[in-house]
Amino acid sequence: MSIKAHFRLDWPGFTLDAALDLPRRGVTAVFGQSGCGKTTLLRCIAGLERGAGRLEVNGEVWQDAGRFVPTHLRPLGYVFQDARLFAHLDVGRNLDFGMRRNRGAAMPGRDPIIELLGLGPLLERMPERLSGGEQQRVAIARALLTAPRLLLMDEPLASLDHARKQEILPYLERLRDELEIPVIYVSHAADEVARLADHIVVMEDGHTVAQGPLAETLARVDLPIRLGEDAGAVFEATVAERDAEWHLARVEFDGGELWVRDSGAAIGKRVRLRILARDVSIAASRHDDVSIMNMLPATVAAHAGEDHPALVMVQLRVGGTALLARLTRRSAQRLDLAPGRRVWAQIKAVALIG
Amino acid sequence: MLNPADLAAIWLTCKLATTTTVLLLLIGTPIAWWLARTRSWWKGPVGAVVALPIVLPPTVLGFYLLLLMGPDGAVGRFTEWAGVGLLPFTFWGLVLASVFYSMPFVVQPIQNAFEAIGERPLEAAATLRAAPLDAFFSVAVPLARPGFITATILGFAHTVGEFGVVLMIGGNIPDKTRVVSVLIYDHVEALEYGQAHWLAGGMVAFSFLVLLALYAFTGRKTR
Numbered sequence: 001m002s003i004k005a006h007f008r009l010d011w012p013g014f015t016l017d018a019a020l021d022l023p024r025r026g027v028t029a030v031f032g033q034s035g036c037g038k039t040t041l042l043r044c045i046a047g048l049e050r051g052a053g054r055l056e057v058n059g060e061v062w063q064d065a066g067r068f069v070p071t072h073l074r075p076l077g078y079v080f081q082d083a084r085l086f087a088h089l090d091v092g093r094n095l096d097f098g099m100r101r102n103r104g105a106a107m108p109g110r111d112p113i114i115e116l117l118g119l120g121p122l123l124e125r126m127p128e129r130l131s132g133g134e135q136q137r138v139a140i141a142r143a144l145l146t147a148p149r150l151l152l153m154d155e156p157l158a159s160l161d162h163a164r165k166q167e168i169l170p171y172l173e174r175l176r177d178e179l180e181i182p183v184i185y186v187s188h189a190a191d192e193v194a195r196l197a198d199h200i201v202v203m204e205d206g207h208t209v210a211q212g213p214l215a216e217t218l219a220r221v222d223l224p225i226r227l228g229e230d231a232g233a234v235f236e237a238t239v240a241e242r243d244a245e246w247h248l249a250r251v252e253f254d255g256g257e258l259w260v261r262d263s264g265a266a267i268g269k270r271v272r273l274r275i276l277a278r279d280v281s282i283a284a285s286r287h288d289d290v291s292i293m294n295m296l297p298a299t300v301a302a303h304a305g306e307d308h309p310a311l312v313m314v315q316l317r318v319g320g321t322a323l324l325a326r327l328t329r330r331s332a333q334r335l336d337l338a339p340g341r342r343v344w345a346q347i348k349a350v351a352l353i354g
Numbered sequence: 355m356l357n358p359a360d361l362a363a364i365w366l367t368c369k370l371a372t373t374t375t376v377l378l379l380l381i382g383t384p385i386a387w388w389l390a391r392t393r394s395w396w397k398g399p400v401g402a403v404v405a406l407p408i409v410l411p412p413t414v415l416g417f418y419l420l421l422l423m424g425p426d427g428a429v430g431r432f433t434e435w436a437g438v439g440l441l442p443f444t445f446w447g448l449v450l451a452s453v454f455y456s457m458p459f460v461v462q463p464i465q466n467a468f469e470a471i472g473e474r475p476l477e478a479a480a481t482l483r484a485a486p487l488d489a490f491f492s493v494a495v496p497l498a499r500p501g502f503i504t505a506t507i508l509g510f511a512h513t514v515g516e517f518g519v520v521l522m523i524g525g526n527i528p529d530k531t532r533v534v535s536v537l538i539y540d541h542v543e544a545l546e547y548g549q550a551h552w553l554a555g556g557m558v559a560f561s562f563l564v565l566l567a568l569y570a571f572t573g574r575k576t577r
Contacts, residue, residue: 046481047480048477048480048481070480071477071480071481072479072480072481072482072483072484072485072486072488072489073483076481077481078478078481080474080477080478082474084474084475084477084478086475086478086479086493086497087475087497088493088496088497088499097479097482097484097492098481098482098483101482101483101484101488102483142482143481143482146481146482146483
């Protein structure tokens with residue numbers, strides 16, 4: 001049970017040639033620069049574009065050589081970047097639009113979804129009287145109420161400012177944790193991807209260049225080249241101790257422990273951490289006379305050149321967890337960072353991303 | 355004051371304009387939908403044919419329609435074969451002519467409205483399980499409502515105002531084809547200026563009110 005797809009589409013000046021093999025649960029981020037074909041890929045999955053190829057969702061063939069299920073017969077939900085609420089219907093009727101047409105499939109329940117997305121006070125408003133963030137929440141609820149077996153989201157946060165994004169992200173996290181269905185989430189924002197995704201597909205110039213579980217894929221040294229400043233490792237940890245005096249929390253992960261700023265998460269809670277490659281430096285021996293609080297014994301696993309000739313990306317193993325460190329080529333040579341070498345990773349900043 | 359002949363002409367005019375407008379909304383909507391969405395090569399030619407009555411003298415249109423509906427024309431042969439006789443100088447002949455004559459005034463506002471809506475709401479409807487026909491009636495038509503209102507007003511008013519085509523196709527038969535505009539011409543020919551004033555003044559007032567309503571409506575929409 002999974003989603004298997006490959007599409008080929010030839011437009012003047014653009015070719016989409018994408019292959020996907022996604023798990024049947026969790027959030028898959030389709031990540032890449034603007035214009036790389038992420039949205040086109042999503043539209044192919046929805047049947048809004050028709051290219052050559054094949055698409056199979058949980059064993060059902062939606063597209064094949066002689067078969068093309070039209071969009072309205074595909075049990076999917078689609079959240080557009082621009083919400084696309086129906087201007088002639090109020091919020092409640094927008095929500096009912098898909099729900100009424102969804103005969104047969106098990107109802108997800110209107111009230112729980114209105115509750116989940118905090119839409120109770122908005123039901124009688126017209127779309128033009130909603131903020132961008134509210135519109136997007138209505139669009140998400142409207143899509144969920146069709147009882148989709150696959151949820152497609154096309155940069156649902158891209159048209160929102162920072163504050164509105166922070167307002168919606170918690171809702172998306174709740175969705176990720178509560179939904180039983182696979183979600184394909186298109187984004188060009190690395191922080192959203194790090195926060196929401198379990199699985200990632202990296203696209204470049206119409207092609208899928210890498211895909212796999214998030215932590216493993218992000219820690220690959222051949223990909224960070226494409227992620228640039230956003231390159232970094234994402235992994236899960238458990239809150240083990242909270243220090244009231246210094247407002248710090250100790251989190252344990254597979255391979256060690258770190259002190260992070262206390263976000264208020266309770267002891268025992270699973271949290272997601274992100275460490276950017278540019279915030280990790282490497283020392284040959286342990287230093288205690290520096291401001292850096294987190295130092296971990298690590299083993300050099302691999303390294304690769306960066307987009308600038310002065311830089312290299314080094315993959316470090318800390319127990320079962322991979323970290324990335326970006327340093328200058330000269331430092332790497334001076335420290336003799338060959339694979340297998342034991343070093344200390346000095347971590348300047350850890351982001352707790354929910 | 356208005357005499358019974360005037361009242362009959364007013365009644366006939368309203369009946370003609372209403373029938374024509376209803377028919378045009380039924381025929382013009384699919385044409386407007388097709389014109390708004392097609393990428394076919396035929397879009398240009400079909401759009402131009404629909405718009406022809408805007409630029410052609412009504413007499414030209416009337417002349418060809420007369421030939422078409424006559425005993426040697428394609429439409430005439432068909433109507434005779436179908437057992438309804440020939441259409442020139444009948445009410446339904448006027449209706450048919452008016453449908454062509456007022457077509458652009460109905461098709462174009464609806465087409466513009468459909469074009470303004472674009473593909474996006476319809477794609478959203480498709481992802482919400484609405485089949486194409488369902489999406490047309492539940493999304494496209496309600497969103498195009500201002501276009502439909504403009505089309506109805508213009509179609510009706512333009513049919514009320516036709517003269518040349520009526521004269522060519524319908525002549526001047528009381529209760530059958532003698533509409534207000536033709537009767538005004540009759541009054542003037544007979545030097546009955548008083549009678550002409552009542553009808554002509556009425557037409558001016560009617561047209562003014564219709565346009566006022568239209569501008570009030572479109573002004574409200576754009577604000």
